[in-house]
Amino acid sequence: MGNRVGIVGVGQxxxxxxxxxxxxxxxxxxxxxxxxxxxxxxxxxxxAVVIGNMDHFEGINYVDMWSVxxxxxxxxxxxxxxxxxxxxxxxxxxxxxxxxxxxxDTVLAIGWEKNSESDTSAAIATCANPILxxxxxxxxxxxxxxxxxxxxxxxxxxxxxxHLAAVRDHNNGANNPYAHLRKRxxxxxxxxxxxxxxxxxxxxxxxxxxxxxxxxxxSENKARKITDTPAWxxxxxxxxxxxxxxxxxxTIMQTLEEASKAAYKKAGIKDPxxxxxxxxxxxxxxxxxxxxxxxxxxxxxxxxxxxIREGVTDMDGELPVNPSGxxxxxxxxxxxxxxxxxxxxxxxxxxxxxxxxxxxxKALATGFGGCSWSDVMVLSSSKPR
Amino acid sequence: MERVGIxxxxxxxxxxxxxxxxxxxxxxxxKKALDDAxxxxxxxxxxxxxxxxxxxxxxxxxxxxxxxxGAYGKDxxxxxxxxxxxxxxxxxxxxxGAYNNTLVVAHCKGSESYSSAITNAAFDPIxxxxxxxxxxxxxxxxxxxxxxxxxxxxxxxxxxxxxxHKNAKNNPxxxxxxxxxxxxxxxxxxLSDPIKLLDASPISDGAAAIILSAERQAKEVSxxxxxxKGVGYCSDAYRIGDRDLAEPNSLRRAAKDAYKMASIENxxxxxxxxxxxxxxxxxxxxxxEGLNFCxxxxxxxxxxxGVTEMGGELPVNPSGxxxxxxxxxVAGLTRIIEAVLQIRGDAEKRQVPNxxxxxxxxxxxxxxxxxxxxxxxx
Amino acid sequence: MTIYIKNEIDLKRGYKTMNWxxxxxEMVYQGRIKVPYTWTVGEVGSRFFIELRDKKKIWxxxxxxxxxxxxxxxxxxxxxxxxxxxxxxVGTKGTLxxxxxxxxxNNLQSRDAPFAYGIIKLDGADTxxxxxxxxxxxEQINIGMRVEAVFGEDRKxxxxxxxxxxxxxxx
Numbered sequence: 001m002g003n004r005v006g007i008v009g010v011g012q013x014x015x016x017x018x019x020x021x022x023x024x025x026x027x028x029x030x031x032x033x034x035x036x037x038x039x040x041x042x043x044x045x046x047x048a049v050v051i052g053n054m055d056h057f058e059g060i061n062y063v064d065m066w067s068v069x070x071x072x073x074x075x076x077x078x079x080x081x082x083x084x085x086x087x088x089x090x091x092x093x094x095x096x097x098x099x100x101x102x103x104x105d106t107v108l109a110i111g112w113e114k115n116s117e118s119d120t121s122a123a124i125a126t127c128a129n130p131i132l133x134x135x136x137x138x139x140x141x142x143x144x145x146x147x148x149x150x151x152x153x154x155x156x157x158x159x160x161x162x163h164l165a166a167v168r169d170h171n172n173g174a175n176n177p178y179a180h181l182r183k184r185x186x187x188x189x190x191x192x193x194x195x196x197x198x199x200x201x202x203x204x205x206x207x208x209x210x211x212x213x214x215x216x217x218x219s220e221n222k223a224r225k226i227t228d229t230p231a232w233x234x235x236x237x238x239x240x241x242x243x244x245x246x247x248x249x250x251t252i253m254q255t256l257e258e259a260s261k262a263a264y265k266k267a268g269i270k271d272p273x274x275x276x277x278x279x280x281x282x283x284x285x286x287x288x289x290x291x292x293x294x295x296x297x298x299x300x301x302x303x304x305x306x307x308i309r310e311g312v313t314d315m316d317g318e319l320p321v322n323p324s325g326x327x328x329x330x331x332x333x334x335x336x337x338x339x340x341x342x343x344x345x346x347x348x349x350x351x352x353x354x355x356x357x358x359x360x361x362k363a364l365a366t367g368f369g370g371c372s373w374s375d376v377m378v379l380s381s382s383k384p385r
Numbered sequence: 386m387e388r389v390g391i392x393x394x395x396x397x398x399x400x401x402x403x404x405x406x407x408x409x410x411x412x413x414x415x416k417k418a419l420d421d422a423x424x425x426x427x428x429x430x431x432x433x434x435x436x437x438x439x440x441x442x443x444x445x446x447x448x449x450x451x452x453x454x455g456a457y458g459k460d461x462x463x464x465x466x467x468x469x470x471x472x473x474x475x476x477x478x479x480x481x482g483a484y485n486n487t488l489v490v491a492h493c494k495g496s497e498s499y500s501s502a503i504t505n506a507a508f509d510p511i512x513x514x515x516x517x518x519x520x521x522x523x524x525x526x527x528x529x530x531x532x533x534x535x536x537x538x539x540x541x542x543x544x545x546x547x548x549x550h551k552n553a554k555n556n557p558x559x560x561x562x563x564x565x566x567x568x569x570x571x572x573x574x575x576l577s578d579p580i581k582l583l584d585a586s587p588i589s590d591g592a593a594a595i596i597l598s599a600e601r602q603a604k605e606v607s608x609x610x611x612x613x614k615g616v617g618y619c620s621d622a623y624r625i626g627d628r629d630l631a632e633p634n635s636l637r638r639a640a641k642d643a644y645k646m647a648s649i650e651n652x653x654x655x656x657x658x659x660x661x662x663x664x665x666x667x668x669x670x671x672x673x674e675g676l677n678f679c680x681x682x683x684x685x686x687x688x689x690x691g692v693t694e695m696g697g698e699l700p701v702n703p704s705g706x707x708x709x710x711x712x713x714x715v716a717g718l719t720r721i722i723e724a725v726l727q728i729r730g731d732a733e734k735r736q737v738p739n740x741x742x743x744x745x746x747x748x749x750x751x752x753x754x755x756x757x758x759x760x761x762x763x
Numbered sequence: 764m765t766i767y768i769k770n771e772i773d774l775k776r777g778y779k780t781m782n783w784x785x786x787x788x789e790m791v792y793q794g795r796i797k798v799p800y801t802w803t804v805g806e807v808g809s810r811f812f813i814e815l816r817d818k819k820k821i822w823x824x825x826x827x828x829x830x831x832x833x834x835x836x837x838x839x840x841x842x843x844x845x846x847x848x849x850x851x852x853v854g855t856k857g858t859l860x861x862x863x864x865x866x867x868x869n870n871l872q873s874r875d876a877p878f879a880y881g882i883i884k885l886d887g888a889d890t891x892x893x894x895x896x897x898x899x900x901x902e903q904i905n906i907g908m909r910v911e912a913v914f915g916e917d918r919k920x921x922x923x924x925x926x927x928x929x930x931x932x933x934x
Binding site for chain 3: 019020021022023024025026029042043056058059068069070072074114116117118119
């Protein structure tokens, strides 16, 4: 059977709306250098590299090949994985599987994006089937807005429930020097921000950022030699079920439910609300921060608004969500889901500085993308059996 | 390393302007691979698709084949690069212990896109793209460097084309089975010195799939899994100006790793058949050197002496190779499939007798920047 | 009493043949993806282009650890991953490492076929620069030839500020 694997190093750039001081290879190098420095490793000690981004945002074909100057892949095994918005978590999973395979002891996983180099909406539009859907597809916000409208109608959730989650994430982001948006906001700030697509307002929605993130995985032979506190990967699951937008059941977050259920089963988790100490969730809009909590099994159907209102997911609550500020504060798309894993790992390693949740033993990281795809990763401070 | 076998394979006929959509091609080969393995899609526990957003003309290209590849309700991932690398990722997923039966499927329709623009997009947007460089012209730079440094000639390159197109006559899946002579190749239209039309691979459409199975599973489901003996992959520098294009260093490293894993010390003697990625005729000779079948600069000697012909000491590309069918991203996976068929004894008219160890090779990036080597056996 | 309805659907009547695809002419949808990009060059690259544009000078940089001189210059050494800080002027003359004469057209090329590409190792550099060759007899190009950069009049801070490389006219 395969090796157990721990995350032993994490690095990320200071994410910004436009990094005009560095080109793509250089932004990758920034994150990788920081990860290596944090783990006290040199690039020579990395056995393999896996990298991901969304092609059409930078217009570079065969990014793994192009990246070698920045990713350190020169004369190393390197490959690229990419799955749209879940690219970051696909990269995270790949880092894990490659290290668990026994072929490599250390694997460097990189997610990055320079969204400022292209027109994001134009690039995303090409994901729709060119014959059936591309002419009518409306970008990422439309489906999310429609989804929350249905949820509000069915369970009596309010616009404020979502806005409260936005306040939570923005204020957490203020503690995170790497976050793109680092300003504290009030509930009124969110209520009064411009409407994008009812009921989602500007401060409810994620930005687009330039940034990179690097995570170093090590197999059990090496992990403890590199750090005393690896964040062990317990399990990772993926549900990328979709081809046409009309196929989905919009009343639940179907793939997240399936992915998290499968992950909990593999990880032996029965009560996620109490067994996890922190969650870094891929929530592209604050409305997701309400509705999707149910799909994580943290509460029953229609009960999520209460969770938010009672502060259960705040930094001092039972289950802090997004101490990093989440996706609403930082969104370099190819990196975003990897940053969730990186932040969850930092929490377990005790290296999360001002955003540290005390005594973290189990963390959950999720990824979202495509349309309604979900990835889930469970990390632990103790080595899995 | 736990033994992992390939228990099922499927490929489409490679041709230009296929009428099937991406999903239809993928469904066809997944079905073939499942039937070949004697299992159903329920037995597959995860799927790795291989596609490329530029070649497909859509962002998140994996979306187009998510259901056709049978990934619904399963763990899935997508490698963007040659299928041999995708298959390697599939192998790692099995070795991790998380999965038993991994399906890897690759597709590409070269005829639905403008390949110059797509390969041009692989070059540096700041320093190189504006020059209009693409796969053919960059490969020509490599061919020129190679032949000048090691005193090879265009006839030797042409011999590769003659051999492989003739081999393709035995392969019902190949796009270009041809009876041509060295003169035919030398007289064909010059594209970019020294690469002529018959030195170059065609535009192709197609798909291919394999099923990898851990030993604990493989033996239950299949009569004759083909075992993976060794693998390796490695990438050279990115800018072609940073490399000596006549030295396939990353291939040497990848082959070294694969040979070590497979305990192969004398590749020319110990390997019975090889399927290598000859996107252009000169590449077959250059990769022979990188694979350590001969010393640097002696690739031409191998073809002159008939070592790599059918019936020679080490037949190379009995399938006709990439020069006879080049669905990008798929071609490396096809090489693996052909190697599997050889080991099984199922290669029909293109069978190399008593093949016990086969080598399959894929490349990624321009001018063979990155290479992936597989060794398969009984 | 149970009634059974018997009927037979003769597929041969519904379609001309069982293989309906043979009778259908496929529709082809012509699409085009045009996404505008603005690539950030970075500080190191910017300085390289500014020197090309303003001073007609070509600069590389040298890795402090492995000593490789890169043209175009990099922020980080491509080989050993060290940060690079030392700039080296490499002049405008060099040696041709390889070339090809292009004889077909793709709509990305900036000149009409036949024309030539080359990889040029500028004096003092360890890496080659991909560029065009010009003012040259296409049948008389050799590897090892000495060449020099020819700059355009109207330079914008891009790689084509060098128009092409031409054979050095040795005295």
